[in-house]
Amino acid sequence: MTTQPTPSAHSTHPAQPEPFDAVDIIAAKRDRHRLTEAQIDWVIDAYTRGVVADEQMSALAMAIYLNGMDRGEIARWTDAMIRSGGRMDFSALDRPTADKHSTGGVGDKITLPLAPLVAAFGVSVPQLSGRGLGHTGGTLDKLESIPGWRADLSHDEIMEMLSVRGPGAVICAAGAGLAPADKKLYALRDTTGTVSCVPLIASSIMSKKIAEGTGALILDVKVGSGAFMKEQTQARELAETMVALGKDAGVTTRALLTDMSTPLGLTAGNALEVREALDVLSGGGPADVVALTVALAAEMLDAAGRPTGQDELRAALADGRAMDVWREMIRRQDGDPDAPLPTAPEKEVVVAPADGVLTRLDALGVGVAAWRLGAGRARKEDPVQAVAGVEIHAKPGDTVRAGEPLLTLHTATPERFERAREALTDAMIVCPADAPEARAAVARREAGVVLDRIV
Numbered sequence: 001m002t003t004q005p006t007p008s009a010h011s012t013h014p015a016q017p018e019p020f021d022a023v024d025i026i027a028a029k030r031d032r033h034r035l036t037e038a039q040i041d042w043v044i045d046a047y048t049r050g051v052v053a054d055e056q057m058s059a060l061a062m063a064i065y066l067n068g069m070d071r072g073e074i075a076r077w078t079d080a081m082i083r084s085g086g087r088m089d090f091s092a093l094d095r096p097t098a099d100k101h102s103t104g105g106v107g108d109k110i111t112l113p114l115a116p117l118v119a120a121f122g123v124s125v126p127q128l129s130g131r132g133l134g135h136t137g138g139t140l141d142k143l144e145s146i147p148g149w150r151a152d153l154s155h156d157e158i159m160e161m162l163s164v165r166g167p168g169a170v171i172c173a174a175g176a177g178l179a180p181a182d183k184k185l186y187a188l189r190d191t192t193g194t195v196s197c198v199p200l201i202a203s204s205i206m207s208k209k210i211a212e213g214t215g216a217l218i219l220d221v222k223v224g225s226g227a228f229m230k231e232q233t234q235a236r237e238l239a240e241t242m243v244a245l246g247k248d249a250g251v252t253t254r255a256l257l258t259d260m261s262t263p264l265g266l267t268a269g270n271a272l273e274v275r276e277a278l279d280v281l282s283g284g285g286p287a288d289v290v291a292l293t294v295a296l297a298a299e300m301l302d303a304a305g306r307p308t309g310q311d312e313l314r315a316a317l318a319d320g321r322a323m324d325v326w327r328e329m330i331r332r333q334d335g336d337p338d339a340p341l342p343t344a345p346e347k348e349v350v351v352a353p354a355d356g357v358l359t360r361l362d363a364l365g366v367g368v369a370a371w372r373l374g375a376g377r378a379r380k381e382d383p384v385q386a387v388a389g390v391e392i393h394a395k396p397g398d399t400v401r402a403g404e405p406l407l408t409l410h411t412a413t414p415e416r417f418e419r420a421r422e423a424l425t426d427a428m429i430v431c432p433a434d435a436p437e438a439r440a441a442v443a444r445r446e447a448g449v450v451l452d453r454i455v
C-alpha cells in the first residue's frame with residue numbers, strides 16, 4: 001500500500017516565512033561545516049517544493065561533492081529524501097521480500113534471470129527499476145524490446161504480481177511518488193558533474209530502495225572502468241555506507257563488490273541482453289553471468305530467511321523452474337514470451353589484430369560503443385533502439401587468432417558505426433600468450449566477478 005507523503009511544517013503553511021536561507025546552507029557546506037538535521041530537512045523539502053532553485057541545489061551538490069558529508073549527515077539526507085514522497089508497504093504479502101540493486105554497468109542484465117530465480121524459491125522480488133542514462137543500460141529499456149511488454153503498472157497490479165496468486169516477482173517502472181526529491185536531484189546531478197560522489201550516490205540509491213519497502217536488499221556495487229567507482233577502495237566505501245543506511249532503516253542489507261572492468265557476459269544492448277538472459281534461464285549462458293546471478297540469488301534468499309544452496313539455484317535454472325516464473329512475469333505485463341526478439345538490420349565485425357591472448361576488453365569502451373550504436377540515450381527523453389548493441393566473441397583471458405571476430409556491432413542506423421568504432425580504439429589489447437599480462441588476464445578470469453562481500 002502506498003502512504004501519503006509526510007507533509008512538512010513548511011508545506012502546510014505556505015505563508016510562513018522559511019526558517020533557513022539556501023545561501024547560508026550552501027556557504028556552510030562550502031566552508032566545510034557539518035549541516036544540521038534541521039538544515040537538511042528544510043533544504044530537501046524546500047527543493048522538492050521549488051523554493052530552493054535548481055542553481056542553488058547545484059551549488060550545494062557541488063559543495064557536498066567537494067567537501068563530503070559524514071555518516072550522520074548522509075543518514076539524515078537519505079531520510080529527508082524518503083520523506084519527500086510515499087512508501088510502499090509489502091507487509092500484507094504472504095511471502096518475504098528481497099530486492100537487488102546494481103550501481104550500474106555494461107552488459108548488466110542480471111536482474112532479468114535473477115528476479116524469477118529468487119521468486120521460484122518463495123521470496124517475492126519487487127524490482128522497481130529505471131531507464132538507462134549514458135553508457136550503462138536500463139533494465140526497463142531491455143525488457144521493452146519484448147513485443148507488447150509494458151513497464152507501467154498500478155499499485156494493485158504490483159501487489160498481485162508479488163502475491164502467491166502471481167509469479168512472485170515484478171520488474172516495472174518506479175512510480176513518481178517514491179523519493180521525488182531524488183528524482184529531481186539526480187537529474188540535476190547528471191547535468192552538473194556531481195554524480196560520482198559517495199554521499200550523494202548512497203543517499204540517492206538507498207532513499208529509493210528504503211521507500212520501496214523491501215524487507216531485504218542486496219547491493220551489487222560495481223568496480224572498474226565501466227562503473228561509477230573506478231577503484232575498489234572507493235567502491236567499498238560506497239558499499240559500507242549503503243549497508244549502514246539500510247540496516248539503520250531496518251532493511252537486511254548486504255553488498256557484493258563485483259568486477260566491471262570488462263562487460264558482463266557476451267552482450268551489451270537491449271534485445272541482445274534479453275536473448276542472453278533467456279539463455280541463462282534455459283540453463284546455459286556465459287559463465288560470469290550465471291555465477292553472478294546465482295551468487296546474488298543465494299544472498300537474497302539467505303537475507304530473506306530462506307537459505308538456498310548454489311547447486312539448488314543452478315538446478316532451478318537448468319530444469320525450467322525459473323523460466324516458468326519469467327514467462328508468467330512477461331505475460332502478466334502484456335509481453336509475449338514466445339515472440340521473436342528484434343534483430344539489427346546492420347552489422348559490422350571487429351577482428352583481432354594479432355595472435356595471442358585478449359588481455360583487455362574495456363567495459364567503458366564497449367558501453368560507449370553500444371550507446372553510440374543507439375542502445376542508450378544522452379537525454380532522458382531520447383528513444384533507444386531495441387536492436388542496437390555489441391556482441392562479444394572473446395573475453396579477457398581467451399586465446400584469439402589474427403583476423404578472428406572479437407566483436408559484432410549491431411544497429412539500425414549504419415551511420416553510427418564510425419563513432420562506435422572510435423570508442424573501441426583503445427578498448428582491446430591482444431598480447432603474446434607468454435606475456436605476464438596474458439597470464440594475469442587468465443588468472444583474473446578464473447578468479448570470477450565477485451571481488452568482495454560486505455555484510
Ligand code: URA
Pocket residue numbers: 103104186195200201202204205
Ligand atoms: N543510481 C542512482 O539511483 N543514484 C545515483 O546517484 C547513482 C546511481
